[in-house]
Amino acid sequence: MVMGRLFERQLAKARRGNGEVDLDILARLVTAAYDDAECDRARTDRSVKLMAEELERAHAHLFDAFAAVPEGIAIFDAEDRYVLWNNKYAEMYAASAYALKIGARFEEVLHAGIAAGQHPDANSREEEWLATRLARHRNQASSHEQRLPNGRWIRVEERRTSDGGSIGVLTDITDLKQREESFRLLFDNNPVPMWVCDRDGLRVLAINDAAVTHYGYSRERFLSMTVFDLHPEEDRAAFLEFIRSGQPGTGDVHWRHLRADGSAIQVVAYSRNLQYQGNAASL
Structure with missing residues (x-):
């Protein structure tokens, strides 16, 4: 179809004013046109081949990366x-x-x-x-x-x-699990009261035995609390301001905490940020 239209165009160019066709001119035009078409086809074939080779190389690189x-x-x-x-x-x-x-x-x-x-x-x-x-x-x-x-x-x-x-x-994640286990052993058996809380709502995520003993709350009760619950009502605004400052607890501030029996104790708190079970937390 395409070649037929190409021939028709060359035929029109070779036609004289009186309507006759100059066969010599037509032969040259058709030969040149078909040579050009063949060159275009060859260039297209080369382009397709280069594209195929490039896709093959890209696939090989992707497969190597997948394997590595x-x-x-x-x-x-x-x-x-x-x-x-x-x-x-x-x-x-x-x-x-x-x-x-x-x-x-x-x-x-x-x-x-x-x-x-x-x-x-x-x-x-x-x-x-x-x-x-x-x-x-x-x-x-x-x-x-x-x-x-x-x-x-x-x-x-x-x-x-x-x-x-x-x-x-x-x-x-074997190394991570081993670090978590080491942390758990140090945490659970530490004689100093310790807990882990999430950094957003300060909800208690984990508590050690020393904290349960020292504060008097049951483990279940502790795990339903936030760190705010340990502070007397009148101290919570100052604690909230401290939390918003983003400063770690370095022991230079004294706080009052409430035990389960309602008595207040003076504490020096130390804290550090960590990842706990995939969550942003503080110890």
Whole structure:
């Protein structure tokens, strides 16, 4: 069709005033036009080839990056079948890695993992664990921690994609869990009253035994309180101003706190900011 219109244009150019066609001129025009068209086609072919090569290189770079990231990553289609995963993912789930195949269903691999001891938290409660794990996987977004049979811990974060599939990212958090455990041992057994509160509402998140003993509140009562509740009503405005200043407690200010029996005690408070169970908090 395109070549036919090209010929018609050259024919019109070769036509003399009396309506006759100059065949020599027509031959030269048509030859030149077809040569130009062939050059255009060749240039287009080269462009397409270069684009294909560039896409292939980009795909190779993306695949190399996918394989090299320190997190385990798996991609699933809309039917929860495995599409792609990297070596780190298979390494983290080593006991059930034999079941990883393109097209394998996520639930099937979970069953294989339970049978192989990949998920120690499922022991003696396999059906309950499986139902909970599948429910999390089907959510639009989810995050939870998993214990592995080798004693390491991972955080599993999953997100649904726009095509109905999903992507899962596994991050090794063993070092973080060990630091949390060390903190917990130092915190729980410390003879000095201590608590952790969230930085926004100052709600008490954790309390040690020394604080329970010293203040007289039950652990349950303490965990329902805010730090404001420990201050007499007339002292709370000054405490709020101190909190808004963003200054850490360095022991240079004396405060009054209320015990469970209503008696007031003088305290010197020290504080520092930290992350507690993923939340901005203060100790």
